[in-house]
Amino acid sequence: MKTGFLTWRPSIRAAVFAVGALLALMSPFSTVQAQQKLSKRYPVAKNVRIELKNVSGTIVVESWNKDEIRLSATIESKKAHVVPRQSDQSLVVDVMSDNRGMGDVGDINFKLQVPVNSSIDLETVRGNIYVSNINSGLVRAHVSSEGDIELTNIAASHVIAQNVIGNIFFDGEFSRGGTYEFKSNKGDITIRIPGNSDFRLVAASPARRIALNDFWNNNFKSQDGRRITGDVGDGRSSVSVTNFNGQITFMRK
Amino acid sequence: MNCETCQELIHDLIDGSISQTDEFTLNTHLKQCLDCDSVRQDLASIVGFCRTQRGQYEAPPNERALWLRIRNVVEAEIPGRAAATAEPRRSFIGRLMGHTWELSLPQLATSVVAIVLLVSLATVVALRRSSGYVTPVTQVAASNENDPVWQRQQQVISYWNQRVELNKVRWSPEMRATFDRNMKTIDEAVANAVEDLKRNPHDEVSEQMLNEALNDKLTLLQDFSDL
Numbered sequence: 038m039k040t041g042f043l044t045w046r047p048s049i050r051a052a053v054f055a056v057g058a059l060l061a062l063m064s065p066f067s068t069v070q071a072q073q074k075l076s077k078r079y080p081v082a083k084n085v086r087i088e089l090k091n092v093s094g095t096i097v098v099e100s101w102n103k104d105e106i107r108l109s110a111t112i113e114s115k116k117a118h119v120v121p122r123q124s125d126q127s128l129v130v131d132v133m134s135d136n137r138g139m140g141d142v143g144d145i146n147f148k149l150q151v152p153v154n155s156s157i158d159l160e161t162v163r164g165n166i167y168v169s170n171i172n173s174g175l176v177r178a179h180v181s182s183e184g185d186i187e188l189t190n191i192a193a194s195h196v197i198a199q200n201v202i203g204n205i206f207f208d209g210e211f212s213r214g215g216t217y218e219f220k221s222n223k224g225d226i227t228i229r230i231p232g233n234s235d236f237r238l239v240a241a242s243p244a245r246r247i248a249l250n251d252f253w254n255n256n257f258k259s260q261d262g263r264r265i266t267g268d269v270g271d272g273r274s275s276v277s278v279t280n281f282n283g284q285i286t287f288m289r290k
Numbered sequence: 291m292n293c294e295t296c297q298e299l300i301h302d303l304i305d306g307s308i309s310q311t312d313e314f315t316l317n318t319h320l321k322q323c324l325d326c327d328s329v330r331q332d333l334a335s336i337v338g339f340c341r342t343q344r345g346q347y348e349a350p351p352n353e354r355a356l357w358l359r360i361r362n363v364v365e366a367e368i369p370g371r372a373a374a375t376a377e378p379r380r381s382f383i384g385r386l387m388g389h390t391w392e393l394s395l396p397q398l399a400t401s402v403v404a405i406v407l408l409v410s411l412a413t414v415v416a417l418r419r420s421s422g423y424v425t426p427v428t429q430v431a432a433s434n435e436n437d438p439v440w441q442r443q444q445q446v447i448s449y450w451n452q453r454v455e456l457n458k459v460r461w462s463p464e465m466r467a468t469f470d471r472n473m474k475t476i477d478e479a480v481a482n483a484v485e486d487l488k489r490n491p492h493d494e495v496s497e498q499m500l501n502e503a504l505n506d507k508l509t510l511l512q513d514f515s516d517l
Contacts, residue, residue, distance in 0.1 A: 092517065093465070133516050133517075137516065140460030140461065140517070141460065141461050141462040141465050141517065143462075162513055162514065162517065163465075163468050181472075181509060181510055181513035181514070182468050182469065182471075182472040182510065182513075182514075183468060183471070183472060201472045201475055201476060201506060201510065202471065202472060202475055220502070222472075222475050222476060222479055222503075222506060223475050241495060241498060241499070243482065243483070243486070243495065243496070243499055260494070260495055263495045264494075264495045264498070279498075279502060281479040281482075281499065281503065282475075282479075
């Protein structure tokens with residue numbers, strides 16, 4: 038009895054091919070369909086505080102000209118939960134707590150559009166963080182392990198950017214009385230600020246890779262190139278930069 | 291505003307030299323604090339009286355009689371005070387129990403600091419006596435073994451390390467690789483700082499780097515232990 042594929046009628050063979058090809062084409066889409074998508078809007082005050090604690094994935098925060106937050110998320114795993122909580126003055130998303138005890142819930146990529154005066158407090162275990170166009174009291178970006186941090190066009194009185202492996206880029210300005218802290222174990226830290234910035238600097242790099250460029254002056258004290266302290270202008274804001282292995286670079290806008 | 295500041299400002303208020311902001315703050319406090327308000331009224335009446343009299347006061351009709359009356363009043367109060375101070379001697383426990391334990395703010399702060407110091411010392415002693423879990427960091431930094439702060443830090447790190455080890459089985463291979471890669475990076479930073487400190491024990495930069503690397507290690511462990 039002939040049962041081999043080649044012995045089938047041509048029309049059946051064509052149909053089997055067509056179904057196989059369709060299944061092969063559908064496989065990438067089926068992965069996409071396994072993802073969850075979340076999109077929500079929250080009416081808020083202008084100076085709202087946003088706290089986001091992610092486990093893995095990219096976080097993008099940008100400002101827009103509306104008194105509301107738009108939160109979009111792509112959730113890789115079906116079992117992961119994202120439960121934003123809104124109060125009078127804040128919006129809190131804590132992926133870590135929402136999924137405690139569930140093990141690895143895969144990547145969750147967030148995009149937040151927020152009022153320009155929002156205070157931003159972001160944490161993730163791993164993944165990149167991008168924040169742009171914020172003018173507020175706080176911008177904090179903390180990556181527990183590896184991930185780049187990019188803070189662009191930021192005017193906040195307190196800025197904290199920390200990771201273990203990855204680059205940190207800050208483009209913005211230092212406010213009078215503000216505090217700015219940048220720290221990485223393995224990655225480059227680049228700070229791009231206006232030429233007339235005034236600040237008190239403590240920069241430490243055991244690898245002796247500190248480039249102050251236009252901001253260097255003779256009042257700086259250097260401990261054999263590993264730590265540089267001193268004032269630029271009247272030292273009205275406080276800047277601390279620590280890098281264990283990478284380069285610290287100050288650039289003029 | 292506290293009562294002390296308030297009473298200082300009352301003088302300015304009565305002199306008319308108080309700023310608008312201070313006056314607003316002061317009046318808010320006076321509405322809430324009867325004691326301060328009473329001080330203000332007393333002071334205002336004294337100053338008011340002085341201003342009215344402009345330094346010219348009538349002498350009492352019989353000055354000698356007035357002083358006698360004052361002396362009699364003072365002397366009449368003295369036996370009462372003497373009797374009050376001459377209470378029978380009590381035992382130490384009795385005095386201790388009968389004492390009212392009202393402490394001023396500085397006394398209270400000192401007591402709290404003393405208690406914290408004692409508890410810290412006791413903890414350090416207890417930790418030194420207990421057998422510690424040896425982490426890679428302690429192996430690297432044999433020179434710091436006798437430092438109680440270092441030992442305490444190592445105990446904390448080893449606690450979180452154990453928690454991470456328990457949870458690691460639930461992680462994906464990528465997450466495990468991420469953790470190991472980052473822990474290695476931090477351990478290298480710790481090892482470098484320890485080596486530098488061995489060469490130059492008083493090097494401030496290496497001390498700062500060691501502290502920061504250890505804090506980073508702790509943060510990494512704590513964050514991953516929650517997964």
